[in-house]
Amino acid sequence: MSRYIALPKGVTEETFTKAIQEYRAILGEDRVRIDPSSLQPYMRVTVAVSEHLHRPSAVMYPKTVKELQSIVGIANKYKTPLWTICNGENEGYGSSAPVTIGQIVLDLKGMNKIIEVDQELGYCLLEPGVTYSDLDQYLKKNKINLWLDVPSSSANVSIVGNTLERGCGYTPYSEHFLFSCGMEVVLADGTPLRTGMGGIPNSTSWQVFKWGYGPYVDGLFSQGNNGIVTKLGIWLMPPPPPGGYLPFCIKFPKVEMLGGILKPLMLLRQTNIVPNACALTSSAWESASANGRKAGNAAWNLYGAVYGSPEQVALNWSYVSGAFKGAFGSQIQVITEKEAKNDPVFQYRKQLMMGGVATQETGLDKLRARGGYMRFSPTTAARPGECDRQVKIASQILRKYGFEYIAELIVGWRDVRHNIDIFFDRSRPDAMKKAYNCYDELLSSFGRNGWGINRTNIAFMDKTADLYGPSMRRLNRSIKRALDPNNILSPGKSGISLG
Numbered sequence: 001m002s003r004y005i006a007l008p009k010g011v012t013e014e015t016f017t018k019a020i021q022e023y024r025a026i027l028g029e030d031r032v033r034i035d036p037s038s039l040q041p042y043m044r045v046t047v048a049v050s051e052h053l054h055r056p057s058a059v060m061y062p063k064t065v066k067e068l069q070s071i072v073g074i075a076n077k078y079k080t081p082l083w084t085i086c087n088g089e090n091e092g093y094g095s096s097a098p099v100t101i102g103q104i105v106l107d108l109k110g111m112n113k114i115i116e117v118d119q120e121l122g123y124c125l126l127e128p129g130v131t132y133s134d135l136d137q138y139l140k141k142n143k144i145n146l147w148l149d150v151p152s153s154s155a156n157v158s159i160v161g162n163t164l165e166r167g168c169g170y171t172p173y174s175e176h177f178l179f180s181c182g183m184e185v186v187l188a189d190g191t192p193l194r195t196g197m198g199g200i201p202n203s204t205s206w207q208v209f210k211w212g213y214g215p216y217v218d219g220l221f222s223q224g225n226n227g228i229v230t231k232l233g234i235w236l237m238p239p240p241p242p243g244g245y246l247p248f249c250i251k252f253p254k255v256e257m258l259g260g261i262l263k264p265l266m267l268l269r270q271t272n273i274v275p276n277a278c279a280l281t282s283s284a285w286e287s288a289s290a291n292g293r294k295a296g297n298a299a300w301n302l303y304g305a306v307y308g309s310p311e312q313v314a315l316n317w318s319y320v321s322g323a324f325k326g327a328f329g330s331q332i333q334v335i336t337e338k339e340a341k342n343d344p345v346f347q348y349r350k351q352l353m354m355g356g357v358a359t360q361e362t363g364l365d366k367l368r369a370r371g372g373y374m375r376f377s378p379t380t381a382a383r384p385g386e387c388d389r390q391v392k393i394a395s396q397i398l399r400k401y402g403f404e405y406i407a408e409l410i411v412g413w414r415d416v417r418h419n420i421d422i423f424f425d426r427s428r429p430d431a432m433k434k435a436y437n438c439y440d441e442l443l444s445s446f447g448r449n450g451w452g453i454n455r456t457n458i459a460f461m462d463k464t465a466d467l468y469g470p471s472m473r474r475l476n477r478s479i480k481r482a483l484d485p486n487n488i489l490s491p492g493k494s495g496i497s498l499g
């Protein structure tokens with residue numbers, strides 16, 4: 001009987017034991033764990049597949065770049081694949097578990113230094129273990145008046161991890177990868193690389209100018225497995241002056257109003273009258289967020305904000321309220337802080353749209369904590385008819401398998417991220433099967449309609465990659481072969497592997 005709960009594919013127990021001994025010579029026994037109790041958090045799977053398929057063989061906790069360089073050297077020597085995570089708060093997409101059985105989880109939570117915060121130019125340089133809560137507390141402690149941009153349920157989420165997964169938030173800096181600048185990467189052969197302006201010795205512009213010289217390579221390390229990112233620059237937003245922030249919610253009574261909502265909203269977004277990523281939540285999403293309260297019974301709930309000087313805010317709010325009242329008249333309910341008073345959902349959204357780190361548990365958080373949870377994340381062009389059609393198709397498929405349409409549409413400048421949450425009971429095989437088949441049909445149906453998935457879970461990475469065509473798969477494989485010929489860095493991530 002093996003002393004390990006799993007082994008990497010093609011690696012014998014004897015070879016793996018030698019690798020573990022060498023890893024422990026670098027990190028010590030406490031930071032290279034193979035016992036089941038230490039591995040249990042990394043076997044937790046929320047998606048609708050067996051945990052057995054995603055068991056890791058070990059977990060390691062490096063703290064320095066030098067340790068990482070040594071680790072990848074051993075991984076190349078013994079062909080032991082490394083599944084890199086930052087804290088593992090990846091709810092709905094697989095948590096901490098590797099995409100294939102036997103990979104060693106490389107948890108970067110111990111690399112948690114806030115290296116620099118520049119208040120003058122509004123940026124920071126972070127290691128991957130820094131969470132949104134860590135940076136928020138640092139800014140408050142040091143009286144640095146800059147805003148974060150955070151995803152919902154953000155406190156324990158790695159900023160670097162969320163940015164590399166191309167997550168988004170709700171302020172004007174919502175596109176996290178767009179607002180990153182300069183990274184340090186350890187390549188598969190141990191070579192350290194600084195992108196953008198970082199290759200220049202003593203560079204003073206590494207975190208302010210994204211492009212550097214020649215091809216822009218940062219994207220190779222986003223949602224990919226071509227290197228291990230050890231530092232990342234993030235732009236932070238200066239807050240508007242006092243009186244320069246007005247959050248709002250507009251409630252719409254009919255599902256059929258979706259197209260009519262997007263028409264004025266896209267003009268307001270593209271002109272930056274409403275500069276932040278707006279959230280448009282379904283009735284079920286809103287009700288769950290409100291811990292089961294009816295939350296006004298609106299079919300759609302639009303959350304946005306206007307920012308600037310008090311004079312700009314007053315003028316822009318007149319455009320916003322006028323646009324929707326002109327389109328819908330008395331059918332809608334327009335809510336600002338005055339009308340919302342102490343409504344907890346409005347206060348939660350108000351904090352998100354000014355970069356506040358959410359610490360309170362919402363009803364959705366409680367549902368996610370039950371165990372069975374997958375997030376389906378397609379993107380579409382922000383055209384009224386197209387979004388309306390996407391919602392109808394999603395709702396039909398969800399109903400077919402007995403699921404409710406629980407969704408949040410995050411409205412960008414020209415795109416809509418359509419987050420659909422699927423909750424199920426992992427203890428019931430029939431519920432697992434329904435959830436898997438529902439996600440699978442959503443993925444296939446959306447692909448046939450020309451809608452890509454911007455992020456997926458560990459059970460559907462290959463299928464999602466197939467949607468983007470054979471040419472993209474060949475290119476990703478060619479890059480992988482050039483940078484990681486031994487296939488040691490997170491093989492299978494985003495459907496990219498040499499195996």
